[in-house]
Amino acid sequence: MIYVNGRVLSPLEARIDPADRGFTLADGLFETLRAYRGRPFRLNAHFDRLKRAADELDMLLPIDGTMLADAVAELLAVNRLDNGDATIRITLTRGTGPRGLAPPPDTKPTLVITATAYAALPDTCTAAIVDIRRNEGSPTSRLKTLAYLDNVLAAGEAGRCGAEEAILLNNAGRVACAARANLFALLGDRLVTPPISDGVLPGIARWTVLDIADDLGMAVEERSLPPAELEQAREILLTNSLFEIRSVARLDGRDLSGGDGLAMKLRNAYRALAAQ
Amino acid sequence: MIYVNGRVLSPLEARIDPADRGFTLADGLFETLRAYRGRPFRLNAHFDRLKRAADELDMLLPIDGTMLADAVAELLAVNRLDNGDATIRITLTRGTGPRGLAPPPDTKPTLVITATAYAALPDTCTAAIVDIRRNEGSPTSRLKTLAYLDNVLAAGEAGRCGAEEAILLNNAGRVACAARANLFALLGDRLVTPPISDGVLPGIARWTVLDIADDLGMAVEERSLPPAELEQAREILLTNSLFEIRSVARLDGRDLSGGDGLAMKLRNAYRALAAQ
Numbered sequence: 205m206i207y208v209n210g211r212v213l214s215p216l217e218a219r220i221d222p223a224d225r226g227f228t229l230a231d232g233l234f235e236t237l238r239a240y241r242g243r244p245f246r247l248n249a250h251f252d253r254l255k256r257a258a259d260e261l262d263m264l265l266p267i268d269g270t271m272l273a274d275a276v277a278e279l280l281a282v283n284r285l286d287n288g289d290a291t292i293r294i295t296l297t298r299g300t301g302p303r304g305l306a307p308p309p310d311t312k313p314t315l316v317i318t319a320t321a322y323a324a325l326p327d328t329c330t331a332a333i334v335d336i337r338r339n340e341g342s343p344t345s346r347l348k349t350l351a352y353l354d355n356v357l358a359a360g361e362a363g364r365c366g367a368e369e370a371i372l373l374n375n376a377g378r379v380a381c382a383a384r385a386n387l388f389a390l391l392g393d394r395l396v397t398p399p400i401s402d403g404v405l406p407g408i409a410r411w412t413v414l415d416i417a418d419d420l421g422m423a424v425e426e427r428s429l430p431p432a433e434l435e436q437a438r439e440i441l442l443t444n445s446l447f448e449i450r451s452v453a454r455l456d457g458r459d460l461s462g463g464d465g466l467a468m469k470l471r472n473a474y475r476a477l478a479a480q
Numbered sequence: 481m482i483y484v485n486g487r488v489l490s491p492l493e494a495r496i497d498p499a500d501r502g503f504t505l506a507d508g509l510f511e512t513l514r515a516y517r518g519r520p521f522r523l524n525a526h527f528d529r530l531k532r533a534a535d536e537l538d539m540l541l542p543i544d545g546t547m548l549a550d551a552v553a554e555l556l557a558v559n560r561l562d563n564g565d566a567t568i569r570i571t572l573t574r575g576t577g578p579r580g581l582a583p584p585p586d587t588k589p590t591l592v593i594t595a596t597a598y599a600a601l602p603d604t605c606t607a608a609i610v611d612i613r614r615n616e617g618s619p620t621s622r623l624k625t626l627a628y629l630d631n632v633l634a635a636g637e638a639g640r641c642g643a644e645e646a647i648l649l650n651n652a653g654r655v656a657c658a659a660r661a662n663l664f665a666l667l668g669d670r671l672v673t674p675p676i677s678d679g680v681l682p683g684i685a686r687w688t689v690l691d692i693a694d695d696l697g698m699a700v701e702e703r704s705l706p707p708a709e710l711e712q713a714r715e716i717l718l719t720n721s722l723f724e725i726r727s728v729a730r731l732d733g734r735d736l737s738g739g740d741g742l743a744m745k746l747r748n749a750y751r752a753l754a755a756q
Contacts, residue, residue, distance in 0.1 A: 343633065
């Protein structure tokens, strides 16, 4: 069952208008988050990010945080996901419009929420630096918009290199993020992650990991990261709200599987938070 | 009436699945072209570009050029556009898929075609160079994909500057294109247009104008264009398959309305081709 504009519908009943600007122009936003045993983790943070992004794009958000929590709870229940782990996706578009770039003045937004069972991934993965670049010159690189094709292509490129995750540089040649995740590198005893201004999505899991590292007394730096530094990294971590923290066990040719346990420490702390 | 996957439907009957990757991930392509008195102009060129792009993205195109021409003719007829000027939009997506970036192996593409009356625009416009950059580091900058939000935002930014059209630089600071069009600048007696590698869509109208300029014996160069050169330009032209060739009468503060008639010469030749 799928939530569409206030109604919970069967997949066959649910319908997007072909004139929806989310479909025609990627004029929309989304969030993905995980529910642990039926409880969405950091739903408020995802709602806040969606609200801020909608404000920035001058897009209406037809729901408040409480209504969203109720809708998600109902959706988990009707899909019998209220006891298991689930992936929740919230999609917001500007609504329908006539052909052309200019949004109509009185458009009604489209809100779709889906919930599906979450299938856990291993804690480690292989990764490759791909050719396709992140567009640090657009504000959309810092928003989770529907214009996600570059991520799709980056993931495909990594796959053709035999890697599970794609790492993207920006046009200035700095490390930005992974196709599905934010990136952290352990350099010496400092945990380094690229700044948002390098074309990075401000991930909720990224913030959670920054908070956890701070709580654990780790030295953390947000700064530009040349790809050469990845070769010096003792550990490379990818973070997102679904798979939490994955360690890169191999980056291109290089073996990174012998980390010093940082990932495990952060992962345990993350899971303790999520289990609260 | 709208064409969806082989059927011509009323707007209320026409339905996009919320799991369509065109909607969820902008995993699709589109073409827009103009019909003159019921006859699509350069439909074959648009089909070829769509086919090449679909091949590059490993996406199925469930129709050949003849079937497309038949579908467009039928759509123009049922919409009573077979005698007027019309905008035709062809949208192709990879089809539906489960959540996540990886395309399912056996997905069935979605093809939507719309036709609406074309309302002519004036031959001149105002333009502004906007902040948002074109991503020359992604192959999608050279394909007409559904990931069109940057264009929407660029057009909005121009509007807030009081301009009708947005001109975008790429991340290397070179002129790339307009939000809705390709760009040509008359520098001395040479017509200059940025190369595709600078993050430029290979527009069908762009090719048509290059051919026309060649036929007219004009000197044409495809080369990188620093924005400072736009200040030296005697004329700046924007081209797309709908509005054909618009002259920029004012770029940011600068008046450009006193061109030497190049635009008119090209426009007349373009219209003669379209009227054939």
